Amino acid sequence: MSLTDMMLAVLEESGLLALWQAISPWLALDERQLIFVVATPVFLAVAVFEYLKIRHNPNLMDTREAIRNFTLGAGYQVTELLFAGIIAFPVYALCYHYRLFELELNWLTGLLTFLGVDFCFYWMHRASHRMRWFWAAHVVHHSSERMNFSTAMRQNATNVFNGGWAFYLPLALLGFNPVWIGITYALSLVYQFFVHTTLVGQLPGWIEQVFNTPSHHRVHHGRNPDYIDRNYGGTLIIWDRLFDSFTEEDAKVPVDYGITRPAPSQNLFVLWTHEYVDLFRDMARPGGLMSRLSHLWKPPEWERPAPPAPGALHARATPKSERPE
Numbered sequence: 001m002s003l004t005d006m007m008l009a010v011l012e013e014s015g016l017l018a019l020w021q022a023i024s025p026w027l028a029l030d031e032r033q034l035i036f037v038v039a040t041p042v043f044l045a046v047a048v049f050e051y052l053k054i055r056h057n058p059n060l061m062d063t064r065e066a067i068r069n070f071t072l073g074a075g076y077q078v079t080e081l082l083f084a085g086i087i088a089f090p091v092y093a094l095c096y097h098y099r100l101f102e103l104e105l106n107w108l109t110g111l112l113t114f115l116g117v118d119f120c121f122y123w124m125h126r127a128s129h130r131m132r133w134f135w136a137a138h139v140v141h142h143s144s145e146r147m148n149f150s151t152a153m154r155q156n157a158t159n160v161f162n163g164g165w166a167f168y169l170p171l172a173l174l175g176f177n178p179v180w181i182g183i184t185y186a187l188s189l190v191y192q193f194f195v196h197t198t199l200v201g202q203l204p205g206w207i208e209q210v211f212n213t214p215s216h217h218r219v220h221h222g223r224n225p226d227y228i229d230r231n232y233g234g235t236l237i238i239w240d241r242l243f244d245s246f247t248e249e250d251a252k253v254p255v256d257y258g259i260t261r262p263a264p265s266q267n268l269f270v271l272w273t274h275e276y277v278d279l280f281r282d283m284a285r286p287g288g289l290m291s292r293l294s295h296l297w298k299p300p301e302w303e304r305p306a307p308p309a310p311g312a313l314h315a316r317a318t319p320k321s322e323r324p325e
Contacts, residue, residue: 035186043193047149060198066150073153080160088165092178101175116171117184121234124167129229133296136275137162145258147221152196156272188234212237215249222255
């Protein structure tokens with residue numbers, strides 16, 4: 001028996017292999033996390049290069065914030081790794097089991113997977129701005145007042161619990177394999193890391209027409225009235241052009257980065273949760289059940305009308321001829 005066989009025998013008799021075989025299907029969707037692990041050294045190298053270029057400009061770079069952004073990104077990756085397979089993958093597996101078509105993996109279905117994921121990302125991203133429940137998780141990504149590569153890592157650890165992954169379920173129901181949906185999504189996020197910078201101006205025209213670029217994404221992070229809630233595209237910008245949500249960066253209107261209601265603290269847990277706190281506080285105000293629940297799907301800026309005072313109700317209920325003069 002070789003030394004390798006001896007080591008394998010020890011491993012098999014430990015029961016660890018059987019345990020891995022039992023749990024590995026639950027982690028199948030997180031093949032995408034391997035992509036992030038491989039890409040992270042590249043992210044760090046590019047971020048350091050950018051840091052050296054802009055570190056002396058406090059409007060573009062803050063060292064403590066950059067470290068905080070990467071910490072937020074690490075929290076996001078941990079919760080995705082631990083919970084995505086448990087929460088999301090069973091639902092994907094169910095949809096894929098009842099798929100409408102049998103799709104073999106080839107160049108055509110690979111291209112369709114890319115287009116499908118990018119299309120679903122557009123609508124997920126748009127909902128993340130226009131529906132408050134999804135905005136509660138996404139807001140942390142927009143709460144920085146600077147635009148640099150570290151901002152791309154500024155993510156919310158609650159994303160996996162928020163349900164944004166449900167936007168991609170129709171792809172599994174159509175017959176696209178959930179593992180490849182996850183891998184394609186991860187590659188899209190890798191691409192999107194590189195559009196979070198001020199170092200790159202406008203690219204050649206045909207690229208700006210088809211792809212999401214640093215110029216387009218700077219607009220997306222703006223809180224200027226003309227820029228807010230525009231350019232939702234992930235890898236492609238064509239969806240914004242098709243669905244009337246595209247705005248071009250205007251050199252005469254510098255981007256004002258951030259959100260209209262800044263986070264009350266830079267504490268990591270406050271950044272992750274402050275919008276949930278505000279959301280549930282608004283829902284707790286007096287009113288009917290459907291009126292309260294409306295906060296979940298209404299836009300973030302929507303405010304529920306305050307219920308009329310009891311005296312006002314009585315005044316409306318009393319005929320004018322019976323009211324005292």
